[in-house]
Amino acid sequence: MRAIETITGRVSVLDRDDIDTDQIIPKQFLKRVERTGFGEFLFYDWAREPGWELPKNPVLVAGRNFGCGSSREHAPWALEDYGFQAIIAPSFADIFRNNCTKIGLLPVQLSAEACRAIAEAGECQVDLAGQEVRWPGGAEAFAIDPDTKQRLLNGLDEIGLTLAQSDAIAAYEAAREQSGGWAGPQTTALA
Amino acid sequence: MPKTLLDKIWERHQVGADGSLLYIDLHLVHEVTSPQAFDGLRMHGRTVRRPDRTLATADHNVPTDGTTTTARIRDELSRVQVQTLERNCAEFGIPLYSLGSPRQGIVHVIGPELGLTQPGMTIVCGDSHTATHGALGALAFGIGTSEVEHVLATQCLVQSKPKSMRIRYEGALGFGVTAKDLILATIGQIGVDGAVGHVVEYAGTAIESLSMEQRMTVCNMTIEGGGRAGMIAPDETTFEWIMSPPTRPAAPPAVPDEWHELRSDPDATFDREVVVDAAAVSPMVTWGTNPGMVVSVDGAVPAPSSEQDERALHYMGLEAGTPIEQLRLDRVFIGSCTNGRIGDLRAAASVARGRRVADGVYAMVVPGSAQVKAQAEAEGLDEIFRAAGFDWRGAGCSMCLGMNPDIAASGERVASTSNRNFEGRQGRGARSHLVSPQMAAAAAIAGHFVDIRSWDLDPQQEAAA
Numbered sequence: 064m065r066a067i068e069t070i071t072g073r074v075s076v077l078d079r080d081d082i083d084t085d086q087i088i089p090k091q092f093l094k095r096v097e098r099t100g101f102g103e104f105l106f107y108d109w110a111r112e113p114g115w116e117l118p119k120n121p122v123l124v125a126g127r128n129f130g131c132g133s134s135r136e137h138a139p140w141a142l143e144d145y146g147f148q149a150i151i152a153p154s155f156a157d158i159f160r161n162n163c164t165k166i167g168l169l170p171v172q173l174s175a176e177a178c179r180a181i182a183e184a185g186e187c188q189v190d191l192a193g194q195e196v197r198w199p200g201g202a203e204a205f206a207i208d209p210d211t212k213q214r215l216l217n218g219l220d221e222i223g224l225t226l227a228q229s230d231a232i233a234a235y236e237a238a239r240e241q242s243g244g245w246a247g248p249q250t251t252a253l254a
Numbered sequence: 255m256p257k258t259l260l261d262k263i264w265e266r267h268q269v270g271a272d273g274s275l276l277y278i279d280l281h282l283v284h285e286v287t288s289p290q291a292f293d294g295l296r297m298h299g300r301t302v303r304r305p306d307r308t309l310a311t312a313d314h315n316v317p318t319d320g321t322t323t324t325a326r327i328r329d330e331l332s333r334v335q336v337q338t339l340e341r342n343c344a345e346f347g348i349p350l351y352s353l354g355s356p357r358q359g360i361v362h363v364i365g366p367e368l369g370l371t372q373p374g375m376t377i378v379c380g381d382s383h384t385a386t387h388g389a390l391g392a393l394a395f396g397i398g399t400s401e402v403e404h405v406l407a408t409q410c411l412v413q414s415k416p417k418s419m420r421i422r423y424e425g426a427l428g429f430g431v432t433a434k435d436l437i438l439a440t441i442g443q444i445g446v447d448g449a450v451g452h453v454v455e456y457a458g459t460a461i462e463s464l465s466m467e468q469r470m471t472v473c474n475m476t477i478e479g480g481g482r483a484g485m486i487a488p489d490e491t492t493f494e495w496i497m498s499p500p501t502r503p504a505a506p507p508a509v510p511d512e513w514h515e516l517r518s519d520p521d522a523t524f525d526r527e528v529v530v531d532a533a534a535v536s537p538m539v540t541w542g543t544n545p546g547m548v549v550s551v552d553g554a555v556p557a558p559s560s561e562q563d564e565r566a567l568h569y570m571g572l573e574a575g576t577p578i579e580q581l582r583l584d585r586v587f588i589g590s591c592t593n594g595r596i597g598d599l600r601a602a603a604s605v606a607r608g609r610r611v612a613d614g615v616y617a618m619v620v621p622g623s624a625q626v627k628a629q630a631e632a633e634g635l636d637e638i639f640r641a642a643g644f645d646w647r648g649a650g651c652s653m654c655l656g657m658n659p660d661i662a663a664s665g666e667r668v669a670s671t672s673n674r675n676f677e678g679r680q681g682r683g684a685r686s687h688l689v690s691p692q693m694a695a696a697a698a699i700a701g702h703f704v705d706i707r708s709w710d711l712d713p714q715q716e717a718a719a
Contacts, residue, residue: 085677232270
């Protein structure tokens with residue numbers, strides 16, 4: 064995963080609330096077993112409606128509850144493959160937000176007013192280290208979990224970080240087994 | 255300090271000094287969201303930490319036309335995806351119930367069915383409807399493919415604790431009103447982002463009096479209200495269901511003591527509390543393009559109050575003010591992880607018995623698993639459906655998301671027992687209305703929506719009277 068510091072440039076605007084991941088990447092493209100190449104299918108059905116325009120910019124500004132519905136990571140993959148590096152919205156669906164941070168696509172939650180102002184300004188700078196978005200005529204701070212921020216700033220592999228805690232995981236497993244309670248079901252033991 | 259069910263499960267699964275890792279007791283895997291995760295493991299030379307806490311099945315892609323071997327799946331991309339799952343599970347030692355197995359089925363149907371889903375567990379799956387398992391008092395939530403890879407490699411997830419929310423139901427459900435109506439009405443009340451950032455605990459006598467399967471219907475749709483997970487305190491209904499022999503091979507020898515200690519303490523506090531009047535809920539029908547756009551069956555298509563509403567009405571081909579009961583249907587789908595369990599099929603069959611699907615309507619019944627199918631056939635439900643003109647299918651996700659041959663054509667109006675009425679979800683241009691199994695069966699027979707409360711349950715009894 065590539066490290067993120069600042070993301071600067073033009074913004075594309077999709078002023079709709081509750082955009083679900085079925086719209087971002089429709090089901091027929093989920094049959095692929097690869098992780099790349101989803102960008103050309105982004106908003107596949109909407110892109111065929113008259114008047115659709117979504118320039119390939121570094122930043123997408125969208126409506127409330129962006130990315131609701133299905134957990135498909137193909138949605139962030141498609142947005143990233145299309146060229147977006149950050150998504151700015153008044154709110155995000157939980158799984159989508161999580162999925163974005165795993166691949167280095169930065170979800171930025173700002174007030175609805177700031178989102179409108181950025182859409183009007185047409186450009187902005189997202190400063191991850193400073194946790195602030197700046198645009199001509201304004202700026203607003205955003206929140207991000209400190210561990211996620213560090214991981215994104217350094218482009219770290221989260222699985223590698225967790226594997227470094229293998230001893231703690233093994234100790235937890237051993238403690239659970241020795242506690243004497245019901246150990247829970249084992250999928251490999253199903254007759 | 256009094257604790258919630260969420261608190262208790264969370265604390266028991268925190269790993270390491272800072273507790274930032276959450277241990278996962280059961281990881282369910284399917285063909286769509288896993289291939290890239292297995293590729294990631296191979297690329298880094300990593301293994302699966304706990305194959306014995308992992309189970310895979312093929313559900314999203316599988317045809318429901320009776321095909322029983324993967325090699326015979328006609329759609330090449332679907333076939334390759336299922337074959338890829340089979341190869342990956344063999345390589346990494348993960349138990350798999352693929353197409354043709356008597357235990358194959360929708361991942362959220364087979365987990366509980368096999369007894370793998372148990373109170374107090376943490377359960378994840380690369381699928382947003384994982385909250386279904388919370389009905390048994392587990393903490394269960396959907397994850398993306400990167401997290402699937404993370405759990406395969408470490409059996410843990412990096413998670414910060416979500417906020418807690420209790421939805422408390424007052425009063426009892428009325429005649430003809432189901433768990434599906436209850437959750438649709440709830441989402442209508444709180445909105446599709448009403449529970450974002452929260453784990454929802456459903457409580458109240460209306461919840462306690464639901465059967466285990468009905469509770470799964472409620473928890474299943476938590477994500478449609480934005481909730482991270484949905485859960486219900488385990489009680490005697492839960493224990494009895496899990497321990498019911500001989501169908502649950504993963505059940506413990508006896509109810510473990512710790513299961514009795516899981517329920518939220520009486521004076522535990524939640525970050526948010528919402529009250530829903532269960533007694534006021536009617537049979538519900540969605541009119542728009544998200545599950546929060548829902549009205550009572552005796553209501554009408556509402557007047558739009560936003561651009562989003564206008565867009566939804568346009569997509570759905572509806573005019574404000576049209577009574578819901580006047581909406582004529584082309585297709586009916588009974589199935590899915592929301593309503594594809596044996597109780598759902600029994601409920602639909604009780605409506606279909608001795609009647610005929612209306613001319614011009616294609617109605618399909620898709621059992622949630624191979625075991626549900628076998629059980630339904632042992633009870634003769636397949637005969638009831640076939641005699642009434644329903645298409646009796648094999649197990650899978652089917653028309654819920656149309657990743658397989660079961661899709662609706664553009665412009666077709668569908669009554670569906672599934673969970674999402676998003677644009678294009680059941681086929682490009684398809685117009686989906688979410689309802690309960692009883693309402694779907696009645697709509698198939700009438701050719702339009704009908705209020706199940708005014709439905710005579712058995713025409714043969716009617717004739718005899």
